[in-house]
Amino acid sequence: xxxxxxxxxxxxxxxxxxxxxxxxxxxxxxxxxxxxxxxxxxxxxxxxxxxxxxxxxxxxxxxxxxxxxxxxxxxxxxxxxxxxxxxxxxxxxxxxxxxxxxxxxxxxxxxxxxxxxxxxxxxxxxxxxxxxxxxxxxxxxxxxxxxxxxxxxxxxxxxxxxxxxxxxxxxxxxxxxxxxxxxxxxxxxxxxxxxxxxxxxxxxxxxxxxxxxxxxxxxxxxxxxxxxxxxxxxxxxxxxxxxxxxxxxxxxxxxxxxxxxxxxxxxxxxxxxxxxxxxxxxxxxxxxxxxxxxxxxxxxxxxxxxxxxxxxxxxxxxxxxxxxxxxxxxxxxxxxxxxxxxxxxxxxxxxxxxxxxxxxxxxxxxxxxxxxxxxxxxxxxxxxxxxxxxxxxxxxxxxxxxxxx
Amino acid sequence: xxxxxxxxxxxxxxxxxxxxxxxxxxxxxxxxxxxxxxxxxxxxxxxxxxxxxxxxxxxxxxxxxxxxxxxxxxxxxxxxxxxxxxxxxxxxxxxxxxxxxxxxxxxxxxxxxxxxxxxxxxxxxxxxxxxxxxxxxxxxxxxxxxxxxxxxxxxxxxxxxxxxxxxxxxxxxxxxxxxxxxxxxxxxxxxxxxxxxxxxxxxxxxxxxxxxxxxxxxxxxxxxxxxxxxxxxxxxxxxxxxxxxxxxxxxxxxxxxxxxxxxxxxxxxxxxxxxxxxxxxxxxxxxxxxxxxxxxxxxxxxxxxxxxxxxxxxxxxxxxxxxxxxxxxxxxxxxxxxxxxxxxxxxxxxxxxxxxxxxxxxxxxxxxxxxxxxxxxxxxxxxxxxxxxxxxxxxxxxxxxxxxxxxxxxxxxxxxxxxxxxxxxxxxxxxxxxxxxxxxxxxxxxxxxxxxxxxxxxxxxxxxxxxxxxxxxxxx
Numbered sequence: 001x002x003x004x005x006x007x008x009x010x011x012x013x014x015x016x017x018x019x020x021x022x023x024x025x026x027x028x029x030x031x032x033x034x035x036x037x038x039x040x041x042x043x044x045x046x047x048x049x050x051x052x053x054x055x056x057x058x059x060x061x062x063x064x065x066x067x068x069x070x071x072x073x074x075x076x077x078x079x080x081x082x083x084x085x086x087x088x089x090x091x092x093x094x095x096x097x098x099x100x101x102x103x104x105x106x107x108x109x110x111x112x113x114x115x116x117x118x119x120x121x122x123x124x125x126x127x128x129x130x131x132x133x134x135x136x137x138x139x140x141x142x143x144x145x146x147x148x149x150x151x152x153x154x155x156x157x158x159x160x161x162x163x164x165x166x167x168x169x170x171x172x173x174x175x176x177x178x179x180x181x182x183x184x185x186x187x188x189x190x191x192x193x194x195x196x197x198x199x200x201x202x203x204x205x206x207x208x209x210x211x212x213x214x215x216x217x218x219x220x221x222x223x224x225x226x227x228x229x230x231x232x233x234x235x236x237x238x239x240x241x242x243x244x245x246x247x248x249x250x251x252x253x254x255x256x257x258x259x260x261x262x263x264x265x266x267x268x269x270x271x272x273x274x275x276x277x278x279x280x281x282x283x284x285x286x287x288x289x290x291x292x293x294x295x296x297x298x299x300x301x302x303x304x305x306x307x308x309x310x311x312x313x314x315x316x317x318x319x320x321x322x323x324x325x326x327x328x329x330x331x332x333x334x335x336x337x338x339x340x341x342x343x344x345x346x347x348x349x350x351x352x353x354x355x356x357x358x359x360x361x362x363x364x365x366x367x368x369x370x371x372x373x374x375x376x377x378x379x380x381x382x383x384x385x386x387x388x389x390x391x392x393x394x395x396x397x398x399x400x401x402x403x404x405x
Numbered sequence: 406x407x408x409x410x411x412x413x414x415x416x417x418x419x420x421x422x423x424x425x426x427x428x429x430x431x432x433x434x435x436x437x438x439x440x441x442x443x444x445x446x447x448x449x450x451x452x453x454x455x456x457x458x459x460x461x462x463x464x465x466x467x468x469x470x471x472x473x474x475x476x477x478x479x480x481x482x483x484x485x486x487x488x489x490x491x492x493x494x495x496x497x498x499x500x501x502x503x504x505x506x507x508x509x510x511x512x513x514x515x516x517x518x519x520x521x522x523x524x525x526x527x528x529x530x531x532x533x534x535x536x537x538x539x540x541x542x543x544x545x546x547x548x549x550x551x552x553x554x555x556x557x558x559x560x561x562x563x564x565x566x567x568x569x570x571x572x573x574x575x576x577x578x579x580x581x582x583x584x585x586x587x588x589x590x591x592x593x594x595x596x597x598x599x600x601x602x603x604x605x606x607x608x609x610x611x612x613x614x615x616x617x618x619x620x621x622x623x624x625x626x627x628x629x630x631x632x633x634x635x636x637x638x639x640x641x642x643x644x645x646x647x648x649x650x651x652x653x654x655x656x657x658x659x660x661x662x663x664x665x666x667x668x669x670x671x672x673x674x675x676x677x678x679x680x681x682x683x684x685x686x687x688x689x690x691x692x693x694x695x696x697x698x699x700x701x702x703x704x705x706x707x708x709x710x711x712x713x714x715x716x717x718x719x720x721x722x723x724x725x726x727x728x729x730x731x732x733x734x735x736x737x738x739x740x741x742x743x744x745x746x747x748x749x750x751x752x753x754x755x756x757x758x759x760x761x762x763x764x765x766x767x768x769x770x771x772x773x774x775x776x777x778x779x780x781x782x783x784x785x786x787x788x789x790x791x792x793x794x795x796x797x798x799x800x801x802x803x804x805x806x807x808x809x810x811x812x813x814x815x816x817x818x819x820x821x822x823x824x825x826x827x828x829x830x831x832x833x834x835x836x837x838x839x840x841x842x843x844x845x846x847x848x849x850x851x852x853x854x855x856x857x858x859x860x861x862x863x864x865x866x867x868x869x870x871x872x873x874x875x876x877x878x879x880x881x
Contacts, residue, residue, distance in 0.1 A: 119744070119746075120744035120745075121743075121744055121745055122813075123813055143811075143814075145809075145811065145813070146809045146810075146811035146814060146821065146823050147809070147823065148809075149809030149810070149811070149823075150807045150808065150809045150823060150825060151807075152809070153807045153808055153809060153848060154806070154807040154848075157807070157848050202812070203810070203812050204811070204812060204813055205809045205810060205811040205812065205813070205814075206809060206810035206811075206812075206820075207809075208809075254785065256777070256781070256785040258825060258833070258835040259777060259778060259779070259785070259833050259834075259835055260777075260785050260786075260833060261827055261831070261832070261833045262786075264806075265806075265807055265825070
């Protein structure tokens, strides 16, 4: 009989490389920066690590476990690469947690990373359809903005927003993300913007403009994890202010949304399903009230809008009201993307899921680098991480929390 | 009785004013405009449009042959007709052949079709002439050439226009030529070509068929033939005793341009659109000699009216005023190198999914009736596995459910518009939108499908041309 993972596993140390266009760093450097911060933060020696889960999205690496072993000089331990598209980062932490909960290992490293800025052009070269060299998809280089934009058009239509109203709603989300990012020293983009700037920015893929899209960058995020029963043994630096896993949700959608007349592009079905799983494990009944913060996968402003609605944090179609009332801002009912989100951090694909969890970790420990963005009374945090495109998502949700809630 | 059972035509939506060429090169380029194939069109895709137009209201299963005529076939080795066959969803057990190397190829193909039907080898044969000749920039050909296609279904029953007789002349005459490795056309002095070529060889064939059929120039309600230009065309008419004002149908030199193999066939379609039962039509086609025919319009013509043909396609247009985009579309300059990754596809993959790519077949669930594209193993609606029957989607219309306009995609011409089309009668088609004005794309607009080139593996990738059906706003 399956059991909830709630509180069985603890995160006792986390680290993040510097995120950005890291022309001077490679994969080894990114992994090293994130992992060494996590080891130092946990106060462990990497020799103690029993196993590792790592996440990397792009196809140009193989035997990626060896890359981690090479970088950190880990000696003959199990290292597993996972790939769930842009949700690979969430899967890294989940894999590590399952390895611990099943008592195969005692101390595990989870590290997600991505080196995107070696391609030689702006934007991203994205993969095709699952398992296919399908000409339609082959013609889809740089597809992410254009495919998410399909959802923006559909959202505007369904909820009766004029193009101007829709653009304005999305602009306000990006303004909020930039506001948060400007207060986070670890963010890549640290400049506030105005609604007018966002609305008048060059179009990337109508209706999405430049400020509706997250940046492309390099980065890595890492977590050191053990069973909660072992925190006394391993969590020397954070004997009390470690966090525990409250619940995971992972859902792969059947994937034919673009081709299925029932899908209207205004909800993320995988996010709905993953959220249900995660809330059930975590015992969360009213996420809007119970969550102290939610890091939502805002690769695009529309992704945040629909993502928040799909998790039930906001009723469907009411996102505009929330955005206008400031419900998702710091000090609002539920801060969304208090870190600055993917919008301000950029999205090194395999790393984002780890970074989102780290935001709660730092907030819980009172370690927000800029005190103006420190939240109070932090209990539960949600990290929403999704890969794919509207209609063909895979979603990973990680709920973490204080050990005693 | 053997003759034309049905007809159809195609003119690409894009037109370029000759003023644009005049401005680019700083000299007169004549009046009017020329039809320009879009970046995703070629002689094959335009042929498909014309054939499908000609097949309006007909049973595609009853076509016994497909002959493709062109001097601009995209492949030098690899048949075009077989691709047209697949896209038009004709039977596999039919004859397919390419005719080329001469702008007379359209009537070479017509002769083959007429002979096949007369001999009883076929009941109905589709003949299509289609050309997208690439003129050298700044050449005399550049303002003259246009792109277009025309198709006829030839048969021995339900004949709308009977062929009463024909006469052919073969000539080694050199007027315009491309050798195997030439990118652009050679030609000899225009006065020589007109005097000794067009204006001698065409009259010889026309007089030949009149004599053979025992008819005179006054017997024709209309006369249709190609020409070196409007003036020379009129001179040929006078030489054979036709009245250019009342009898002669002038090719669309001013609005479409010289469409090579398709010029005379397109002009014939233009004539048939207004033809009345009882009309006698002279039809002739020049190129390496000439073919001439006496045609008799039958009462059946009234039953093959509802085609897009020339008139509707001609009226449906969008102006291309940017010569730089034209050069990009035709890939005639040396471009800067790109570090972007190449698109990939695989011949084996396209072959495996040929019904989807070439014929736009989806599948219909036998249990729940749900229509889906592309092929899959389990029904997305009722989850039952492997219980499908094929269904052709290429002739479906639909409504645009949602779209996006991508300004940064790796496309030859931006923007790339993606669309989700909910098909009338069920099913959804995710596609690029072609032949559209980005400013006019709106949710809910009526859409249809059109056979297009997705990307040319000669420019990048795996070397072959990737065709597939795209969506476009209902053209006309």
